[in-house]
Amino acid sequence: MLKIADKTFNSRLFTGTGKFSSPEAMEAALLASGSELVTVALKRVDLNDEADDLLKHLNHPQINLLPNTSGVRNAKEAVFAAQMAREALETNWIKLEIHPDPKYLMPDPIETLKATEELAKLGFIILPYIHADPVLCKRLEDAGTAAVMPLGSPIGSNKGLKTIDFLEIIISQSNVPVIIDAGIGSPSDAAKAMEIGADAVLVNTAIAVSGNPAKMAEAFKIAVQAGRMAYEARLGQVYSQAVASSPLTAFLDDEF
Amino acid sequence: MSFNDIFERHNWDETSRSIYAKTSVDVEQALNAPKRTLEDFKALISPAAAPYLERMAQLSQQLTLKRFGNTIQMYVPLYLSNECNNICTYCGFSYDNKVKRKTLSPMEIMEEVVVIKEMGYDHVLLVTGEANQSVHTDYFKKVLELIRPHFAHISMEVQPLDLSDYQELTPYGLNTVLVYQETYHEEDYKKHHPKGKKSNFQYRLDTPDRLGKAGIHKMGLGVLIGLEDWRTDSFFTALHLNYLEKQYWQSKYSISFPRLRPFSGGLEPKVAMNDRELVQLICAYRLFNEEVELSISTRESVAFRDNIIKLGITSISAGSKTNPGGYAVEPQSLEQFEISDERTAEEIAEMIHKQGYEAIWKDWDISLTK
Numbered sequence: 001m002l003k004i005a006d007k008t009f010n011s012r013l014f015t016g017t018g019k020f021s022s023p024e025a026m027e028a029a030l031l032a033s034g035s036e037l038v039t040v041a042l043k044r045v046d047l048n049d050e051a052d053d054l055l056k057h058l059n060h061p062q063i064n065l066l067p068n069t070s071g072v073r074n075a076k077e078a079v080f081a082a083q084m085a086r087e088a089l090e091t092n093w094i095k096l097e098i099h100p101d102p103k104y105l106m107p108d109p110i111e112t113l114k115a116t117e118e119l120a121k122l123g124f125i126i127l128p129y130i131h132a133d134p135v136l137c138k139r140l141e142d143a144g145t146a147a148v149m150p151l152g153s154p155i156g157s158n159k160g161l162k163t164i165d166f167l168e169i170i171i172s173q174s175n176v177p178v179i180i181d182a183g184i185g186s187p188s189d190a191a192k193a194m195e196i197g198a199d200a201v202l203v204n205t206a207i208a209v210s211g212n213p214a215k216m217a218e219a220f221k222i223a224v225q226a227g228r229m230a231y232e233a234r235l236g237q238v239y240s241q242a243v244a245s246s247p248l249t250a251f252l253d254d255e256f
Numbered sequence: 257m258s259f260n261d262i263f264e265r266h267n268w269d270e271t272s273r274s275i276y277a278k279t280s281v282d283v284e285q286a287l288n289a290p291k292r293t294l295e296d297f298k299a300l301i302s303p304a305a306a307p308y309l310e311r312m313a314q315l316s317q318q319l320t321l322k323r324f325g326n327t328i329q330m331y332v333p334l335y336l337s338n339e340c341n342n343i344c345t346y347c348g349f350s351y352d353n354k355v356k357r358k359t360l361s362p363m364e365i366m367e368e369v370v371v372i373k374e375m376g377y378d379h380v381l382l383v384t385g386e387a388n389q390s391v392h393t394d395y396f397k398k399v400l401e402l403i404r405p406h407f408a409h410i411s412m413e414v415q416p417l418d419l420s421d422y423q424e425l426t427p428y429g430l431n432t433v434l435v436y437q438e439t440y441h442e443e444d445y446k447k448h449h450p451k452g453k454k455s456n457f458q459y460r461l462d463t464p465d466r467l468g469k470a471g472i473h474k475m476g477l478g479v480l481i482g483l484e485d486w487r488t489d490s491f492f493t494a495l496h497l498n499y500l501e502k503q504y505w506q507s508k509y510s511i512s513f514p515r516l517r518p519f520s521g522g523l524e525p526k527v528a529m530n531d532r533e534l535v536q537l538i539c540a541y542r543l544f545n546e547e548v549e550l551s552i553s554t555r556e557s558v559a560f561r562d563n564i565i566k567l568g569i570t571s572i573s574a575g576s577k578t579n580p581g582g583y584a585v586e587p588q589s590l591e592q593f594e595i596s597d598e599r600t601a602e603e604i605a606e607m608i609h610k611q612g613y614e615a616i617w618k619d620w621d622i623s624l625t626k
Binding site (some may be wrong): 018019020021022023025042043044045046047069071073077080081084100102103104156157158205208209217247 | 266321322323324325326327378408473474501505506507508547551609612613614616618620621624625
C-alpha cells in the first residue's frame, strides 16, 4: 500500500479531470481507473457553487480530491490559490503547479521551492509538479514536501519517460513518494514507470483524449498494477549480449 | 527590441510573392515536418496547399485534441460603448457614421451582466470603440471593479493603451487583451484608418509589446480578413506571434480571423475569402503552432461554425450582441456588425456536446491572480 502523509492508497494510478468530452465521460473513466486521488484545476471549478457540475461528478467515497494551482505564475499566487482551495474544498492537500510558461507548461523550480517552504509552514500536504531534477527533489524534501511529482516528458505530449535516467536517480535517493506526472502516453509507459520503482503515476491526457476513455482508464489500471508487481518481484538484469560462460575466470576451475 | 525591428526587415510585396510561389513540394515538406517553421506556414497558407486541405484538417484535429482535449471554451462580448473618434472604412462605429452613440453607465452595465450571467457565461469580453474623452482608463477601472465579482475571466477589446494603463488595469482583474492589427500593410492601413488615433499604424503595431511588458496573461492577435490579401496578412500575424512568444514567454496567445461583415453604411470586402480558405487558414495556424488558442465568433454562419468545432478551434462566442445595451438596456442601439449565427449560448453548447465535446464555461479563477 502506498502512503502519502497520513493517507494510504490501494491504487497507484492518480488521474486528472481535464480534456474529457463531458463530465459523465470523465466520471466513467475515473471509476474504471480505480483511482483514489484525482486532481482538479481550481480554475475549472466554481468554488462558491456547491452544485458545481465537475465536482458533482467527483463525489464518490473512494475519490480524494487533489486541487491544483494550474494558472499561477509565482509562489505568491500559488500560496493564495492553495488557501482558497483549502477553504472551499476542505482539503489541505495541494498539487503545486507553477508554470509561468503557458506554451510548454514548464514548472518553475525556484518559485516551486519557495511556495513549498511557505505552504509547509501553513500545514499543507504538498505534491509539487517539477522537472525530473534530483537536486530539486532533495531540496523540496528539506522544505517539507509530502511527495515529488517529476515529469516524464512535457505535459500532454504522450512522449513517455524521456527523463528516465533522472527519474531513476530521484527514485533511488528519495525519502518521499515519487509520483511520475506528465507525458505518460500509454499503459506501457505507466508500467515502465512502475517497474523502475515509481510509487505512483498521474495520467490525464492519455485517458481523456483516447477513443474510449473508460476502457483506456482500465488499461492503465492494469498496467500500473502489473508494473508494480514486476518491481516488487524484482526484474532480472538486462544484458546487452548473451551470457553463456565465464571467459575471464573459467581457468580457476581448471585443475593444474 | 520590439516587433518593429523584425517587421522592418520584411517587405509586403516580397512576402506576398514568396507565398504565391510555394509549390506542392513545399506543402508536403511542411506537412511532414515534426516542427514547422514560418516558411512552412507560408506553404500551408499558399494556393498550393488547397488540394491538401483534408490532410491538414486531420492533422489539425489531432494536434488540437492532444493539447486542448475534447473541449471548447465559451465567451461572450459585452459592448460598453459605440462612441468612436476614429474613421475606419469597414466599421459600423466609424466616426463618420452619423448615428446616435451610447456609453453604458454602471447601472446599465449591471443590467447587461445579469442577462449574460443567465446565459451561463463566466468569461466576458469587454468591447468599445475609441473615445478617449469618455471611455478611458478610469472608466475601464470602474467597469472592472464593478463586474469582477461576477466573472471568472475578463478580456478587453478596446483602443490600444499605454504601458502604464495596462499596468494599472491588470490588478483590477484584467486577464486578456485583444488588439487586432487589422492589416500589416502599412500604406493601406492609412487608407482604411484616415482619421483618429487609430490612424497611427506604429502605435498599434507596438501594442502587443506593451502588453507583454505589462505582464498580461493572454493577448489576442489577428487581422481583419477582407481588407488586404489575407495570406500575406496572416503571415505577418504568424511572424508577430512567433516574436511575441519568445519575447514575452509568460503570456498566452490567441488568434482570431474575423471576416468583414456587413454593417450600416459599410464597404464590401476588397479581398473575399471563402469557407475553404478560412478552414485552410485555421488548420495552417494549428499546424504551425500547437499551443495557440484559435477563436471563432458569431460572424460566421451556422453551418460553418458547426463544422469547424472539430478542426482546430478552441473557443467560440454565442448569443452575442454587438451593440452597447444589446442584451437588455437598449437592444436597438448602433451595432458594430451584423452577426450571422444567431443561436443562443445554450443551443451552441448543445451543438458542441452532440459533437462529443464539452463546452467549458469556466477556465480561470480570480483567486489565481491575487
